[in-house]
Amino acid sequence: MIARAAVTALGxxxxxxxxxxVANPYHLHVLIMAAIFTILALSLNLLLGYTGQLSLGHAAFxxxxxxxxxxxxxxxxxxxxxxxLPAAAAAAAxxxxxIGRLALKLRGAYFVLVTISFAGVISLxxxxxxxxxxxxxxxxxxxxxxxxxxxLRTKTTYWYLVLAAAAxxFVVCHRLVRSRIxxxxxxxxxxEPLAESVGIDGTRYLVLAAVVSAAMAGVGGSLYAHYTRxxxxxxxxxxxxxxxxxxxxxxxxxxxxxxxxxxxxxxxLPEVLxxxxxxxxxxxxxxxxxxxxxxxxxxxxxxxxxxxxxRAARTAGGPPEMRSGSVGPxxxxxxxxxx
Amino acid sequence: MEQLLQHLVNGLVLGGxxxxxxxxxxxxxxxxxxxxxxxxxxxxxxxxxxxxTLALAGLPFFVALVAAIAAGALLGAICERTxxxxxxxxxxxxxxxxxxGVWIAMQNAELLAWGGVARAIPHPFPTAPLTLGPLNIxxxxxxxxxxxxxxxxxxxxxxxxxxxxxxxxxxxxxxDTAALMGVPIGRIHTITFAFGSxxxxAAGALLGxxxxxYPSMGDLASLKAFSVVxxxxxxxxxxxxxxxxxxxxxxxxxxxxxxxGYRDAVGFVAIILVLLFRPAGLFARAExxx
Numbered sequence: 001m002i003a004r005a006a007v008t009a010l011g012x013x014x015x016x017x018x019x020x021x022v023a024n025p026y027h028l029h030v031l032i033m034a035a036i037f038t039i040l041a042l043s044l045n046l047l048l049g050y051t052g053q054l055s056l057g058h059a060a061f062x063x064x065x066x067x068x069x070x071x072x073x074x075x076x077x078x079x080x081x082x083x084x085l086p087a088a089a090a091a092a093a094x095x096x097x098x099i100g101r102l103a104l105k106l107r108g109a110y111f112v113l114v115t116i117s118f119a120g121v122i123s124l125x126x127x128x129x130x131x132x133x134x135x136x137x138x139x140x141x142x143x144x145x146x147x148x149x150x151x152l153r154t155k156t157t158y159w160y161l162v163l164a165a166a167a168x169x170f171v172v173c174h175r176l177v178r179s180r181i182x183x184x185x186x187x188x189x190x191x192e193p194l195a196e197s198v199g200i201d202g203t204r205y206l207v208l209a210a211v212v213s214a215a216m217a218g219v220g221g222s223l224y225a226h227y228t229r230x231x232x233x234x235x236x237x238x239x240x241x242x243x244x245x246x247x248x249x250x251x252x253x254x255x256x257x258x259x260x261x262x263x264x265x266x267x268x269l270p271e272v273l274x275x276x277x278x279x280x281x282x283x284x285x286x287x288x289x290x291x292x293x294x295x296x297x298x299x300x301x302x303x304x305x306x307x308x309x310x311r312a313a314r315t316a317g318g319p320p321e322m323r324s325g326s327v328g329p330x331x332x333x334x335x336x337x338x339x
Numbered sequence: 340m341e342q343l344l345q346h347l348v349n350g351l352v353l354g355g356x357x358x359x360x361x362x363x364x365x366x367x368x369x370x371x372x373x374x375x376x377x378x379x380x381x382x383x384x385x386x387x388x389x390x391x392t393l394a395l396a397g398l399p400f401f402v403a404l405v406a407a408i409a410a411g412a413l414l415g416a417i418c419e420r421t422x423x424x425x426x427x428x429x430x431x432x433x434x435x436x437x438x439x440g441v442w443i444a445m446q447n448a449e450l451l452a453w454g455g456v457a458r459a460i461p462h463p464f465p466t467a468p469l470t471l472g473p474l475n476i477x478x479x480x481x482x483x484x485x486x487x488x489x490x491x492x493x494x495x496x497x498x499x500x501x502x503x504x505x506x507x508x509x510x511x512x513x514x515d516t517a518a519l520m521g522v523p524i525g526r527i528h529t530i531t532f533a534f535g536s537x538x539x540x541a542a543g544a545l546l547g548x549x550x551x552x553y554p555s556m557g558d559l560a561s562l563k564a565f566s567v568v569x570x571x572x573x574x575x576x577x578x579x580x581x582x583x584x585x586x587x588x589x590x591x592x593x594x595x596x597x598x599x600g601y602r603d604a605v606g607f608v609a610i611i612l613v614l615l616f617r618p619a620g621l622f623a624r625a626e627x628x629x
Binding site: 052054056102103105106108109110112113114116117118120121124127128238242245249278280281283284286287288289290291294295298 | 422425440441443444565598600601603606607615
């Protein structure tokens, strides 16, 4: 418990003072992207980690958020960022509700296929609906957010904006998964017939998770659009979804800290390695990391580290710690599943 | 009317290759319960194998097809032995994650090996179309559809008449009983995965010269294979064949009469609609293998 509080305090302190010790503006840019990806990874984890349903179309919610926010804040509407951001979340949530209602009748591989197809259709619309989206050329000139008399144009100010958003996303996830709803989701993931037999309405809870998850991805998309000031059909690229999946799986699905660690690791690490290896090698490595994780680290980095430190504490004679509420998914355990 | 006929012919040419892709995928799913997201990468592999034999080595098209099939079967067998066999008995979701990893790794390995530039695969056929009354068909496309049909017939015969095919059908129906009867399940799995991958590679070698070869070509191929399998019903061989033809024709008609920009949306929409309204596939009554 003390160790965890210390790690949290240290992380928060480092994040709040980041603009002072990160001198290079490019490094600050990497941190901003890490914060945006933290939101996305937390969002995907809500579905993958807590309901066990893998959305391989998550870039669609991210892209819908980015386009909604960009279209609302560009002429002719020119709405404020502070209206465009919730609108982006609402638009993505609406899409999440639709997909959830339709697709969560299906589970597993079928759900994956519907989400991929949905993302494919949305991506084709963004390319072909010239009048709305300007097609492959995209929408340039998305304005930077303003806060009273200030424009959040500098990297330092934007860092605090995305940091606040990521913290908010974490709190939302934390509140949600530690509530009745979170326990219902875990129950559904572990044994759906049993959960339903004690009165948990499966579809209702799964749709709720899909809506919250999509809304968070939409917020991520809006923050991305107003940061890069440009939106194009590239926001729907499959590589965004792949990156989110890797962050969640490697970090530790079904935990709260896992996606955060995964997001930091997989935005910072590629930048560190950028000097040494080309981008294509990075994506190749992602594929291999995914396979290796399933074989050797099925629960992810964070749960494995936690388990290792607990073992070390126990052998050193320390008191056994209480188990935290985050339960690693039983689905990923090693050894043959009972037939 | 003539235009409609032309669209139908073009659709059948595409559909034949989609059926090849779908048969491979549906076999792997039906027999091994593996949702093979890397299927399209074997299609890409086949296209690049054809490129290497035709453009670089200058060998005849027939050799290119054999090379693609051999490459697909070999890599498929390796993939099954190293990654899928150790995970046998694990949940379908775990195996799905591994296949997603294989998909990403293979695609980017292809990108590293061949570069991102799309490559035209040279072929020995004359470019002037054959004219049959109101219809025009390029000789290459005719060759593609005939070869695809021959390969489908061969696969069909192999599954229905040989001893190995009987063992595959037995494993498909009831793995445990088949194992008790002495069917070597492990070997059947390896052969099935190699066979399915070889069919995907053959599809790539056939369609590669019609379009272009580029590293991410497998993404769409995978999704089309999945639409075909879902249209036909998972594990349904006859359904996959019909589903492939149906998807090819639907795409051509959609591109011809609605909008060419949304050609690839046909498959996506088909997946969504069929899964929602007829999850057992359009031909649920049709004969399942065996």
